[in-house]
Amino acid sequence: MHNLLDQYLNFLVVEKGAAANTMDAYSRDLQFFTAFMDRKGIKSIGDIGPTEIIDYLVARRGEGLSANSLNRGLAAIRGFYKFLLREKIIDQSPLANIELAKVGLRLPDAVSRKEMDLILSQPGETTKSGLRDRVILELLYATGLRVSELVDLTVGSINWQVGYLLAMGKGNKERVVPIGKVAYDGLFRYVQEVRPAFLKKRPCEFLFLNKSGARFTRQGLWKLVKKYAAAAGLEDKVHPHTFRHSFASHLLEGGADLRSVQMMLGHADISTTQIYTHITRERLKEIHRQYHPRG
Numbered sequence: 001m002h003n004l005l006d007q008y009l010n011f012l013v014v015e016k017g018a019a020a021n022t023m024d025a026y027s028r029d030l031q032f033f034t035a036f037m038d039r040k041g042i043k044s045i046g047d048i049g050p051t052e053i054i055d056y057l058v059a060r061r062g063e064g065l066s067a068n069s070l071n072r073g074l075a076a077i078r079g080f081y082k083f084l085l086r087e088k089i090i091d092q093s094p095l096a097n098i099e100l101a102k103v104g105l106r107l108p109d110a111v112s113r114k115e116m117d118l119i120l121s122q123p124g125e126t127t128k129s130g131l132r133d134r135v136i137l138e139l140l141y142a143t144g145l146r147v148s149e150l151v152d153l154t155v156g157s158i159n160w161q162v163g164y165l166l167a168m169g170k171g172n173k174e175r176v177v178p179i180g181k182v183a184y185d186g187l188f189r190y191v192q193e194v195r196p197a198f199l200k201k202r203p204c205e206f207l208f209l210n211k212s213g214a215r216f217t218r219q220g221l222w223k224l225v226k227k228y229a230a231a232a233g234l235e236d237k238v239h240p241h242t243f244r245h246s247f248a249s250h251l252l253e254g255g256a257d258l259r260s261v262q263m264m265l266g267h268a269d270i271s272t273t274q275i276y277t278h279i280t281r282e283r284l285k286e287i288h289r290q291y292h293p294r295g
Contacts, residue, residue, distance in 0.1 A: 001034055001045050008083045017172045021148065029076040032060070045084065050094045053077070057098075074098070110245040110276075115234060116141060122228040128194045129211065133224055135186040136208060136216075140225075140240065142183035143167070144247035144265050147218050147240045153207040158187070169266035177264050248276045 009027055012018040018026070036056050042048060061070060074095075081093040111119070120141065123134040140150060149167045157166050164178045179187065191207075198209040208216035222240055229238035244265070251261050262273040 001037065001043060004045055004084065004089065005030055005034055005080070007087075008080050011083055012079075019148070019170050019172075022170070025072065026076045026079070029073040030080060032073065033077055033080075045090065048094055050096075050098060053094050053098055109237065109239070109242050110249040111234065111237060111242060113250060115232070115237075116243075116246055116250075118232045119228055119234065119238065122231045128197055131186070132190055132194050132198075132208065133228070135183070135190045136221065136224060137228065137243070138183040138186050139179070140243035141247055142180040143177045144244045145177070146244060147221050151206070151208065151216055151218055151221060154205045155191070155207055156205070157207060158191075160188070167266065170268075173266065173268075175263065175266045245276070248273070252276050 008030075009023065012023060012026065033056060036059060037043075037048060037052065040052070040055075042052065057070060057074065060073065065073075078093075078095050081090070081095055084090045085093060120134070120137050123137065124130040125134055136150070139145070143165065145153075145167055146169070149169060152168055153165065158179075159165065163180075163184050164176050167175055167177055169175055195207075195209060198211060199213050202213050204213060204215065206215040210216055210220060225238065225240045225243075226235060229235050232238075248261055248265060251264075252258070258270060258273055258277065261276070262270045265273060267273045
């Protein structure tokens with residue numbers, strides 16, 4: 001079973017081009033799965049039936065796993081069995097009649113435009129680090145990039161003439177995203193004034209750097225966001241992905257069409273983007289309740 005798991009993970013990397021984050025999540029979930037079967041004395045993949053799958057899911061739920069986490073793990077197992085069917089290692093999947101755990105609709109965490117303005121105003125521009133931080137926050141909000149996509153940007157990712165960037169998304173899919181004037185102006189100043197000072201004439205292709213001239217990390221970006229969210233009094237409400245959610249919901253509130261927002265976010269399926277329409281509807285209902293005399 002463990003050899004088959006290694007083959008599947010290799011397949012995800014080589015043939016599917018799975019991102020590092022996806023690989024980490026799938027590998028972790030599938031290791032829980034195989035470890036559970038080992039404890040039950042099951043060594044062969046052919047000995048796992050629907051009963052064993054259900055026993056595993058019940059055990060994981062008993063450990064306090066949420067329905068969302070349970071579904072993610074189930075998706076990993078389902079993908080593994082699809083691979084086994086494709087390779088003709090098995091002739092039927094024990095998951096055929098097992099459904100996802102029911103979850104309530106969880107709306108993404110977006111902030112209001114006023115709250116976003118407050119966050120973006122926190123970094124000072126009197127220091128090089130402050131200017132860089134301001135640009136990072138502005139770019140997150142202006143483009144809806146994921147954290148990994150932003151730290152992966154290189155100097156060559158920016159098209160200065162047209163005003164857009166090329167982002168490398170999930171599955172190594174490249175997409176074009178407009179930058180916007182405010183983020184563009186700040187980014188241009190960062191590249192001209194700050195980046196060369198951080199670089200200290202050492203070679204580095206990545207766009208955002210720390211004071212040592214090394215690539216800005218995902219962990220560094222998380223700390224940066226939490227620092228300025230706390231300064232704005234929104235620490236419990238804001239995390240890096242909040243900028244992506246706010247980017248999408250504010251575009252739709254402003255009248256952008258769903259298909260365009262889907263392309264900018266890099267969603268493969270438009271149904272993923274549609275969840276943001278729920279945000280705008282909820283906000284409209286809140287405005288009605290607040291201001292209508294019979295709300």
